[in-house]
Amino acid sequence: MFTGIIEAVGSVTSVDNQQGDIRLRIHTAALDLSDVRLGDSIATNGVCLTVVELPGDGFVADVSRESLAHTQIGSWSKGTRVNLEKAMLPTTRMGGHIVTGHVDGLGTIKQRQADARSVRFVIAPPASLQKYIAAKGSITVDGVSLTANALTSEGFELNIVPHTAAETTLHSAQVGQKVHLEVDIIARYLEQLLHGGQSHADHSGKTQATASSIDQAFLAKNGFWK
Incomplete structure (x- = not known):
């Protein structure tokens, strides 16, 4: 989880194709990596990336085909500047809002x-x-x-x-x-709540939400809506 408060602006130092996906190396500039360990998450232009190497001046992360399909990472090259934020701690001030690092x-x-x-x-x-x-x-x-x-x-x-x-x-x-x-993310969960958390596949095979008995009147009665 992140807050959306950027801690540093870094840059891409290398983009290596790895059998269909990508391995990125990011120079983190002023970002303090002293408390970062392998497996930790760093939001990079809003994309949650997992640290797989710590070369000293930044980090290395693998980018899956799923991430490449839904982000701009495939167009990044050496020198591309990126916003960086380490995963939040329980003691972090919530200066922004709850951010998952999953690009919609x-x-x-x-x-x-x-x-x-x-x-x-x-x-x-x-x-x-x-x-x-x-x-x-x-x-x-x-x-x-x-x-x-x-x-x-x-x-x-x-x-x-x-x-x-x-x-x-x-x-x-x-x-x-x-x-x-x-x-x-609250908007996403509210939609699921309104649809009862259920879904079904329509004639095209796409998943669609199924309506439930929860509506504005129900939410108002139970103190969730004014």
């Missing part, structure tokens, strides 16, 4: 403009994720915990304050760029 989809930056000292972005998510994004709700973009200021016809709007821009890769993000998105 790729968004596209549609707008970027100055807003006083901040930068305002509009990002278009995949249609399947739009329902999980709420105005003033949490969203993770390339591993950064952010607040969706508003929903727009193109997607959702973000305001990046100077500190966040300076301490992450978002300062260089441009229109047309793809970014990793992870929606608030």
Whole structure:
């Protein structure tokens, strides 16, 4: 688990093909690795990667075909800059929100403009994720915990304050760029709750949620909805 508060910006030093998947080497720059052990997790641009080697100036991680299919890692090359965060501890301040490091989809930056000292972005998510994004709700973009200021016809709007821009890769993000998105996990569990945690396969073979007796009235009666 992570909080979405970036601890350092590192860079890719090598990308090695390994019989269909990839082995990455990441230079971690200012990230303190003194308490990191083999098998620990480090969020890298929002992707939870497992440390398999600790060469001294960074870490090495294997990236499966599943991860390659749902992230931008396959397009990374030597020099690609990445946001880094170590897994949270029980004593960690929850400065952001609960982040799992499992990318839900790729968004596209549609707008970027100055807003006083901040930068305002509009990002278009995949249609399947739009329902999980709420105005003033949490969203993770390339591993950064952010607040969706508003929903727009193109997607959702973000305001990046100077500190966040300076301490992450978002300062260089441009229109047309793809970014990793992870929606608030609470929205995911709420959907499962509303559907009773059940699913079925439709005629196309795709898994669909099955409706249950839990609705807004039920949630309101039991103190979950106002």
